Amino acid sequence: MCLPKISGPRSWRRGRHHLGAFALMAAFFAPGLGWAQVSGSQSPADDAAIESGIESDYAYLEKLYTHLHAHPELSFQEAETAARMASELGELGFDVTPDVGGHGLVGVFKNGPGPTLLIRADMDALPVKEMTGKPYASTVTAVEQNGQDVHVMHACGHDVHMTVFVGTARRLVALRDQWSGTLVMIGQPAEERGAGAKAMISDGLFERFPRPDYNIALHVSSSLAAGKLAYVSGYALANVDSVDIAVHGIGGHGAYPHATKDPVVLASQIVMGLQTIASREVDPQDPVVVTVGSIHGGTKHNIIGDRVDLQLTVRSYSDATRNRVLAAIERITKNTALAFGLPSDRLPEVVVKDEFTPSTYNDPDLTARLVAALSGPLGAENVLETQPVMGGEDFGRYGREGIPSVIFWLGAVEPEKVEAAARGEISLPSLHSPFFAPLPEPTIKTGVEAMTHAALDLFGGE
DSSP, rough: OOOOOOOOOOOSSSOOOOOOOOHHHHHSSTOOOOHHHHHHHHHHHHHHHHHHHHHHHHHHHHHHHHHHHHHHHHHTTTTHHHHHHHHHHHHTTOEEEETTTTTEEEEEEEEEOOOEEEEEEEEEEBBBOHHHHHHHOOOOEEOOOSSSSEEBBBBBSSSHHHHHHHHHHHHHHGGGOOEEEEEEEEOOOOTTOOOOOHHHHHHHHHHOOOOSSEEEEEEEEEEEEEEOEEOSSSEEOOEEEEEEEEEEEEEEHHHHHHGGGGGHHHHHHHHHHHHHHIIIOTTSSOOOEEEEEEEEEOSSSTOOOSEEEEEEEEEEEEEHHHHHHHHHHHHHHHHHHHHTOOGGGGGOEEEOOOBBBBEEEHHHHHHHHHHHHHHHHOOOGGGOOOOOOOOOOOTTHHTTTTOOOEEEEEEEOOHHHHHHHHHHHHHOOOOTOOTTOOOOHHHHHHHHHHHHHHHHHHHTTO
């Protein structure tokens, strides 16, 4: 993840109850905002009360976090995890509906007239064998959809997301006399497969339940110090497409290549040709990634086979660029085969998989508003602007329903490790690494604080 390098942590309790110049300017000049919204922010005493509530809740949340971490479930298998999230919301007085789009759940808390806010947490884990050495490390195994026995780990921080989700719900219910509106909290399945958001929307998320005025979420960062928050205005994460290419040939003996049409050579030419899409067909200022992640063909040293299979991941931001890149992949692949001399009935097959994850776009006005709201209680020095990444997140689907949306990055790494990495002394484990281990405190506290203040601002309670 391409996130800013920072110098140190923020204190959890000291020097945080001021609205710095950055926050004042961001609020004053943000589209649609006025000075009244800045001057109406919570007082230091109110901030202290929220902070105190989070502090008193932390032992409960840490226990929840270690439980979730030790009991991960794969995409499409999140039954126990969803039941726990449903129970947490139900005990707080939410009207909870399970089994929305699979194992998804929706909790609704109506608290008088006002805006409707959706807060989302993803629940699924990854087929990764944990190697963190933590006392609460996962030892879970499961059977994947393909029948393969795998180890399971929360290697992408969804356990943090769910813990912050519960902590935020607990704070907002406790503070219900300070805001008015409808809070919709969703536990989403199958984010890692790019399928959960689509399934929940298809199952009537925005018809069966109150339609939000805003959607917000967060995601841990594996390169940002715990205690800090980062944001991107506009495109934050990429369109993600998986493309399969079956390259056909005419096989034969390796000693007589002239009597064959070698699919290994053809596939190699196709791989190299695809690299010209980003370098020669797309504006250099419009980022594109075309990666051939897998290539398989042949059986023996002296046999020219008749097929090579390629698997690609394709990343972009705008839909127009996505369409252009996918069309270029098919054009280059098939025309390279024609130039190679393959007959028309042996041309490659190009299949764009239905696992498409759309790009995530942070509404600029909403981003500016929340940056202003969070820079006071968290400290402007702890709310950092960063760059978009080519990773994918199906949270983007909610924004594509015409609802302003923002997802933040939540720092989750020991600050001293971030500093050591910046000096080139160590490498930080990435998301999806078997060694990725978020620092629970202050990561969870910062996440709850940020989401609570964001919600209060959007409800008009700050």
